[in-house]
Amino acid sequence: MSRFRVIEFQLLQACNASCMYCAYNQNLPKFNKWLPLEIVEKTLAEEKPEWVWFEGGEVTISDKSKEYLLRAMEIGNKYGVKNRINTNCRNIDPQWAGRLADGGLQFACVSFDTLDPERLELLRGFAEGTGAENLEQLKANALCLADRGVTVDLEATVTRHNIHELEALYDYAESVATNGRNIIMGAQCLVATYDEAFGLYPKMDEMNEAFIRLTEKAKNGRIPLRICCSPMVRCKSPALYEPHPNIIWVECSCGFDYVHVNATGDVLLCGFWDHTRTIGNLNDASLREIWEKSELRRRAMTEIPENCEGCQHWEGPDRCHNTCFSIVHRSTGSFTSFAYDLTCKAITDAANRRPL
Numbered sequence: 001m002s003r004f005r006v007i008e009f010q011l012l013q014a015c016n017a018s019c020m021y022c023a024y025n026q027n028l029p030k031f032n033k034w035l036p037l038e039i040v041e042k043t044l045a046e047e048k049p050e051w052v053w054f055e056g057g058e059v060t061i062s063d064k065s066k067e068y069l070l071r072a073m074e075i076g077n078k079y080g081v082k083n084r085i086n087t088n089c090r091n092i093d094p095q096w097a098g099r100l101a102d103g104g105l106q107f108a109c110v111s112f113d114t115l116d117p118e119r120l121e122l123l124r125g126f127a128e129g130t131g132a133e134n135l136e137q138l139k140a141n142a143l144c145l146a147d148r149g150v151t152v153d154l155e156a157t158v159t160r161h162n163i164h165e166l167e168a169l170y171d172y173a174e175s176v177a178t179n180g181r182n183i184i185m186g187a188q189c190l191v192a193t194y195d196e197a198f199g200l201y202p203k204m205d206e207m208n209e210a211f212i213r214l215t216e217k218a219k220n221g222r223i224p225l226r227i228c229c230s231p232m233v234r235c236k237s238p239a240l241y242e243p244h245p246n247i248i249w250v251e252c253s254c255g256f257d258y259v260h261v262n263a264t265g266d267v268l269l270c271g272f273w274d275h276t277r278t279i280g281n282l283n284d285a286s287l288r289e290i291w292e293k294s295e296l297r298r299r300a301m302t303e304i305p306e307n308c309e310g311c312q313h314w315e316g317p318d319r320c321h322n323t324c325f326s327i328v329h330r331s332t333g334s335f336t337s338f339a340y341d342l343t344c345k346a347i348t349d350a351a352n353r354r355p356l
Helices: 037-047 063-078 094-102 117-124 131-147 163-176 195-200 204-219 287-293 295-302 325-332 339-353
Strands: 006-010 051-055 082-087 105-111 151-158 183-189 225-228 247-250 258-261 266-268
Touching: 006 037, 037 063, 037 287, 051 063, 063 082, 063 094, 094 131, 105 131, 117 131, 131 151, 131 163, 151 163, 151 225, 163 183, 163 204, 183 204, 195 339, 204 225, 204 247, 204 339, 258 287, 266 287, 325 339
Parallel strands: 006 051, 006 258, 051 082, 082 105, 105 151, 151 183, 183 225, 225 247
Antiparallel strands: 258 266
16 A cells, blocks of 8 residues: 655635635635544544645634644644645744644745735735735744744745746745755746636746746755746756756656645545545545545546656656646546646637736
């Protein structure tokens, strides 16, 4: 029985932001579910993954949710699982940074899209405070976590609005990685859970050029760069993937050793998967039973595009897997098309629909 590297739990659905690229805001019911901790306990006891990732909504939206998170992390600690959160960090002050660190938090992926206050409000849409106030609060809170020994990934979701800022964001992350702070810079590429996401993409050649500059900067920098879900596949941009200790490519684990669980108990092949295509629910069956019986997962693992036949990056730790199963399946209903081509076309079509 293969071990999961990551099980990701959405602990609650409520959020204190309205990010323009958030999949959870797209045609989903407006209700607030909390995932029962009994499900977390049962699943971690059975599977004992390497990592458990907790997210929302916003998992630190209130004192109630932070107490709930502490209880969830206790379960992770109990089974020897490493705890990570995905957060916008708005409500993690020094006191809570200490409590979370003492509670076993090891890694925080912090949404950090821009150094421009107005652009922060455009991309994140916080209901309270000015852009300048929110940006300074975000910086301070993220450093509170780092000062308590938590590894902090200052992660930008890459859009056409901030693609030109990536090098500056790396410079900022590097500048605050001092005094024992373990800080890295992250670049999370958009995954098309919904059609409107393509309108937020940069042009593919622009993204390629930006990533070349960014990776070159990181190769000469002091801190790692972590890039997730890149549409720039190895066969199209081989120079980007030249190995370097400061470059961490997090490629597609969809259907392989990572799984996402919504607050409703629904199981998805990844957190960016089409939310209408679940593979089961943990209120009805165990994760292992759902995982091994899923016909959708079986197809995702076995249906290979002609372009990818025989590619050394189809399996193993450096899995490219055609950039994004979700894009292919949503576009065609199968997994046999080359996602890179579909993505390029969708980005172009979306750009042509944008008003001048």
